[in-house]
Amino acid sequence: MGAAFITPGEIIENSSNLTPGKGTIEHEGKIIAMVQGNVIIDSKSNTVSVKNDDEMPTPKVGDYLIGVVDRLGEKAATIKIIQIEGDGRSILPEHQYADIYVAGIVDRFLPAPVDAMRRRDLVRVKVTETNPVLKVNTRDDENCGVLSALCPQCGEDLYAKPEGDKNVHCPQCDYSGYRVLSNGFGQGYNLEKNGAAAYNRLKQRWSKEFDEIFKAGIPARSVLLRADHRFDGRKITRPNFEGSGGNNQRKERPKGTKLFVGGLARSIDTEKLKEIFSKHGDVIDAIVMTDKETGNSRGFGFVTYSGKASAEVAIKELHKFDLNGRKITVNNADDKSSSKREKKPSGKKIFVGGLDWNVNEKQLEKLFSKYCKVIEVSIPLNRDTGKSRGFGFVTASEDSADKAIKALDGFELNGRKIGVRESENKSKQKNNKNQRSTRELQARREEGIED
Known part of the structure; x- marks a missing residue:
């Protein structure tokens, strides 16, 4: 069964009786086209798909992709994919982003992705995995890496020149830094055999200057990420977070x-x-x-x-x-x-459950005072809302606690029957590691097993 030509985003059919197939997705009970083409409904399998003679390109392991650094984390960066190299067609949204982990960026010690690439850097990467998410790397391939980069201080295009560990510099301000460079850096899509990748100093130790930057910690270097939005030429200072835990x-x-x-x-x-x-x-x-x-x-x-x-x-x-x-x-x-140290009140601790949300400690104290000598009353509150959690504790004198438990268990308070019993002693439970749980004891009784 065939249907008319359809474009991406159009609703094809309700998904109650049909299953989305190739070129479609299900969203809020409706099947929506992901590509343009002719709708095909297979009546045998109840599957709906969109047939497109000009199929969308799909990245495969080993493919080279062109993208832009979109987000930088502590252990991984996200690359926004522009296209599969050599194929000018647009890719599907599910392949629009790829992850690159710090270990897959360059063959030398690297604390974080921010130390070898920055947001808005144009990069050439190689696909290593496609499922369950798209993963790429730039390691072990001189043609992979940064193709173009902007100065994080003034926005000018950086140029490549080796000066110790610094391999990129700004012609306008005093910025210089390190990028994992591709042989095509500054050359567009053209690749040179002995290009800028030679400036990456693979497998070499970092200089003292870079050791100090790394020593400051990732939180300090994150200041530079926020500074990427700034193009007024102000000099960036790196705070020292060594030995601290933030705020x-x-x-x-x-x-x-x-x-x-x-x-x-x-x-x-x-x-x-x-x-x-x-x-x-x-x-x-x-x-x-x-x-x-x-x-x-x-x-x-x-x-x-x-x-x-x-x-x-x-x-x-x-x-x-x-x-x-x-x-x-x-x-x-x-x-x-x-x-x-504050001493816990002596006496017997009573658990009170099933409390109405509006019952406060004064009401609970007034009720229990009729049957026992009350030492302390507490109703735990929800940390976020500040409201009662529906239970509380009353500490009463040893000689009067049992009387209160007997009198008030099942008592109706504010329209709700409360449960009253002696509170379990957690310290005793911890000391008795072999003590069986109530559920286990019940199961053993049902099976006729005697302790």
Whole structure:
């Protein structure tokens, strides 16, 4: 069965009864053409495809591709493919990007792709894999590498000249650097036998100047990537990140009394933390620790006061203070003595489940106070929303806890029946490594196995 001529992007048919074939994809329940041509529907297999006499070129292992460096990561770069060399036709979107890993760039030690190529560099690469993603490299082939590059400081075309490890230079400003050069660098598609690839210094050690750049760490060199968007000629300075962990560490600790602040909600950042603690004295330093990968708060931080008296006032006023729905912990970060550590309340800990989201600690304390001597009440809150997680804990005196458990298990609170039981002692569970889980014990009983 045949159909009329169709162009890319046109909806061919709903996918409820048909399967997409060659030259088509399925998207949101519809089959869409990826290429232009005639629609062919195979009634036997219920497959729809687009037949194009002038088929789209498909990269194969060993093919040479021309592309532009699009993104640079720590271990790999992404190349946006322009065309298969020698074939001027456009390629399919699924072959538009290829990955090149740092080990496949040049035959010498290379910490990261940014040390041998930059965004917008025109490159010639060789296909090494096509599935599941397109992978390429420039290693071990002098015809592969950078064909053309712009100065990251002023935007002028760079020229090739060997000067130690530096093999590219700007004719307008003082920039010079290193690229993995192709024999066709500066020659367009023409390749020379003894061209610029000879300047790559394969298998050789880097100079002290480049060792210092590498020593600064990848975060420092990432500044140069952001600078690629700048063409005003300003000189780029490289910050030294050696021995640091980004924004979470300092080279020199400020003098004063340092406090640890735990239990912070994710919405509390460094500025907010400093603002809250500044109400109780002169804060000379504050920081909320963040995850180095995601940048999200890790739920704790540090505050340093210029004087000890202010720090003690802050501990007194802010320890167990309710901040954005969470009770924070504040203590002296330098006090390691066990006598100063906060002691857990003595008594029996009771777990209370099935709580209505609107039940607060005061309500829970009021309820349990009718049946036992309450020592402490806590309802854990969701870190992101600050709302109740639907359960809580009540610490009661040993002689009255069982009475409360018996009286309140199944009690209806705010329209919901709550579950009340003695909280499991995790430390005992950890000490007893051979203790069987409840599920395992039940399974053994069902099988008639006695312990």
